[in-house]
Amino acid sequence: MTRRTSPVLERFFEPRVVTRSPDTIARRFEVGRVILAQRNECSLRDLSKALGGRASRTFLHRCTTAYRLGKSFPFILESEHLRVSHLDAVERLARPLQGRLLLEAEAGDWSVRKLRERAVAERTSNSSSINLRAAHRALAQLRLSLSALVVDQPFTKGATLATLEEICLGLTEARELSANLLSIQRTLSL
Numbered sequence: 001m002t003r004r005t006s007p008v009l010e011r012f013f014e015p016r017v018v019t020r021s022p023d024t025i026a027r028r029f030e031v032g033r034v035i036l037a038q039r040n041e042c043s044l045r046d047l048s049k050a051l052g053g054r055a056s057r058t059f060l061h062r063c064t065t066a067y068r069l070g071k072s073f074p075f076i077l078e079s080e081h082l083r084v085s086h087l088d089a090v091e092r093l094a095r096p097l098q099g100r101l102l103l104e105a106e107a108g109d110w111s112v113r114k115l116r117e118r119a120v121a122e123r124t125s126n127s128s129s130i131n132l133r134a135a136h137r138a139l140a141q142l143r144l145s146l147s148a149l150v151v152d153q154p155f156t157k158g159a160t161l162a163t164l165e166e167i168c169l170g171l172t173e174a175r176e177l178s179a180n181l182l183s184i185q186r187t188l189s190l
Contacts, residue, residue: 025066026077032067065091073099081109089116097122
């Protein structure tokens with residue numbers, strides 16, 4: 001069963017419109033708006049089929065990206081420098097970072113390559129700081145857990161051999177973890 005698209009979407013892909021309209025962010029924004037308005041009715045694959053191959057699923061997806069970014073950052077719709085490829089470079093970043101990098105790219109007339117390089121660098125530094133925060137949380141939890149073993153209270157007479165074995169196993173794992181943490185500390189100190 002072939003799905004129908006909306007007449008508005010069909011008009012975007014009429015041959016005379018396609019040849020006269022340059023492929024701009026603003027044009028893709030409008031296509032994306034129409035696609036998302038009928039998104040609940042069918043998938044991008046179905047839309048592509050309904051358009052008879054005049055638009056690929058990737059093209060339609062990029063239009064929805066242009067719409068979402070255009071809603072968040074209206075300046076890109078008026079940009080003289082930014083192109084659709086610039087949007088692809090920041091698509092997977094967090095919204096605030098997307099906006100900042102797109103503004104910098106617009107102001108600095110960045111090429112798509114330069115924007116991609118900056119996006120990758122930002123993504124890498126963000127994941128490193130996330131890992132660092134996770135390491136800090138893990139260390140804090142470890143300190144708290146180990147402090148419970150160090151208190152000046154002796155083990156009670158009710159402590160079973162199984163409980164003591166669990167404690168010894170935990171201390172062995174803590175020593176291994178300590179070695180890993182020292183390795184991480186040496187890496188971070190470089």
